[in-house]
Amino acid sequence: MVTQGRPLRADAERSxxxxxxxxxxxxxxxxxASLEQVAEAAGVARTTVHRRFAxxxxxxxxxxxxxxxxxxxxxxxxxxxxAPPLVALHQVTASVLRLKLGWPFAMTESFAPDSRWSxxxxxxxxxxxxxxxxxxxxxxxxxxxxxxxxCKVYYALIGEAAHNTTEPDPDLLATKVITTLLHxxxxxx
Amino acid sequence: MVTQGRPLRADAERSxxxxxxxxxxxxxxxxxASLEQVAEAAGVARTTVHRRFAxxxxxxxxxxxxxxxxxxxxxxxxxxxxAPPLVALHQVTASVLRLKLGWPFAMTESFAPDSRWSxxxxxxxxxxxxxxxxxxxxxxxxxxxxxxxxCKVYYALIGEAAHNTTEPDPDLLATKVITTLLHxxxxxx
DNA sequence: GCTAACTGCAACAGTGGTGTCGCAGATGTT
DNA sequence: AACATCTGCGACACCACTGTTGCAGTTAGC
Numbered sequence: 001m002v003t004q005g006r007p008l009r010a011d012a013e014r015s016x017x018x019x020x021x022x023x024x025x026x027x028x029x030x031x032x033a034s035l036e037q038v039a040e041a042a043g044v045a046r047t048t049v050h051r052r053f054a055x056x057x058x059x060x061x062x063x064x065x066x067x068x069x070x071x072x073x074x075x076x077x078x079x080x081x082x083a084p085p086l087v088a089l090h091q092v093t094a095s096v097l098r099l100k101l102g103w104p105f106a107m108t109e110s111f112a113p114d115s116r117w118s119x120x121x122x123x124x125x126x127x128x129x130x131x132x133x134x135x136x137x138x139x140x141x142x143x144x145x146x147x148x149x150x151c152k153v154y155y156a157l158i159g160e161a162a163h164n165t166t167e168p169d170p171d172l173l174a175t176k177v178i179t180t181l182l183h184x185x186x187x188x189x
Numbered sequence: 190m191v192t193q194g195r196p197l198r199a200d201a202e203r204s205x206x207x208x209x210x211x212x213x214x215x216x217x218x219x220x221x222a223s224l225e226q227v228a229e230a231a232g233v234a235r236t237t238v239h240r241r242f243a244x245x246x247x248x249x250x251x252x253x254x255x256x257x258x259x260x261x262x263x264x265x266x267x268x269x270x271x272a273p274p275l276v277a278l279h280q281v282t283a284s285v286l287r288l289k290l291g292w293p294f295a296m297t298e299s300f301a302p303d304s305r306w307s308x309x310x311x312x313x314x315x316x317x318x319x320x321x322x323x324x325x326x327x328x329x330x331x332x333x334x335x336x337x338x339x340c341k342v343y344y345a346l347i348g349e350a351a352h353n354t355t356e357p358d359p360d361l362l363a364t365k366v367i368t369t370l371l372h373x374x375x376x377x378x
Numbered sequence: 379g380c381t382a383a384c385t386g387c388a389a390c391a392g393t394g395g396t397g398t399c400g401c402a403g404a405t406g407t408t
Numbered sequence: 409a410a411c412a413t414c415t416g417c418g419a420c421a422c423c424a425c426t427g428t429t430g431c432a433g434t435t436a437g438c
Contacts, residue, residue, distance in 0.1 A: 008384095009382090009383055011383085011385080012383075012385090015384085015385085044385085044386090045386045045387070048384085048386075051384080051385085
């Protein structure tokens with residue numbers, strides 16, 4: 001019934017964590033899954049889910065907000081405004097891939113179009129474009145490149161890379177993503 | 190109640206078409222929309238929808254099958270096995286984009302993972318890889334390129350290009366997709 | 379150890395979508 | 409013109425999910 005009140009007792013905190021992790025797993029497999037399935041996966045009664053989260057929406061919001069906070073932190077950690085562009089790009093990519101592998105549902109939801117997150121989405125996209133612009137100044141991206149398009153392509157490549165089941169190493173995946181982003185599939189000169 | 194029986198009367202045929210087109214529109218905007226919303230958009234009573242399509246699934250199946258047939262036809266028309274690879278690739282891309290702009294829901298559904306269409310999906314992916322392999326022999330794609338990955342990237346680029354609202358010309362979009370696929374965002378040598 | 383908080387369980391009401399039916403009237407086919 | 413088909417409408421049963429409540433029993437914190 002309540003999403004956030006005063007500090008929770010230890011067992012309630014444990015329930016919240018279990019529910020969030022179960023929700024991530026269950027909703028990743030089936031975004032339309034019922035809260036009962038989430039409760040079952042969390043090893044918790046359905047009523048407990050409703051006690052901790054007023055709505056399905058409140059649950060998803062928490063999931064998304066959590067992962068978006070992590071995303072911000074992870075981007076900050078790569079120093080996208082000061083580090084060499086390609087280094088920052090690689091680090092961001094690897095970190096984001098790690099995040100996406102661990103929180104596929106929340107990450108997908110975070111980037112869903114027409115959602116309640118458009119402001120933060122836009123903010124993140126702006127940071128992405130800024131980083132790409134820096135890579136442009138160093139000559140790694142063509143001066144006439146359409147950075148909005150490049151950013152979308154970048155997102156899409158990350159999404160595809162995260163689906164890759166054969167190669168689970170985020171660093172290698174990041175290399176593949178960036179190589180593809182910069183040079184495509186054509187022969188390198 | 191019945192999906193396909195004997196030949197339909199002219200007005201029934203009209204209803205079927207109206208329902209399919211309305212379903213495409215409504216479900217593109219909201220994949221979880223109710224059949225009532227579809228009926229309303231089609232200018233038809235809800236019961237009529239159920240008379241023409243036993244299930245929601247039957248309705249979606251028809252939509253997907255129709256668009257997949259068109260997809261096959263459109264690929265055939267580009268002569269992917271005989272035409273110069275890049276020409277075929279461009280033509281396929283433009284045609285697929287046209288299809289995706291007109292049937293966004295059905296196309297998205299057609300390529301959804303873990304769906305009932307995996308065989309046809311796989312067949313299409315195989316044709317895609319075959320075409321890419323031909324582009325490899327002509328030197329447009331690197332000899333050591335991962336064609337499965339390239340195919341996925343190609344799909345993703347088409348998906349992103351179809352979201353592009355500023356440039357509605359499929360031919361220009363196709364050029365952008367292929368340029369990006371082959372050369373990425375980096376400076377061309 | 380006392381108290382407040384938390385949990386599972388069972389029960390309940392409410393909601394929205396689905397699928398079916400019959401009927402009266404309209405529409406097409408011949 | 410006659411007939412079969414199709415339609416809208418209203419009604420119905422059904423189902424799954426949601427959200428709430430009360431209660432008895434457990435657990436955490438002071």
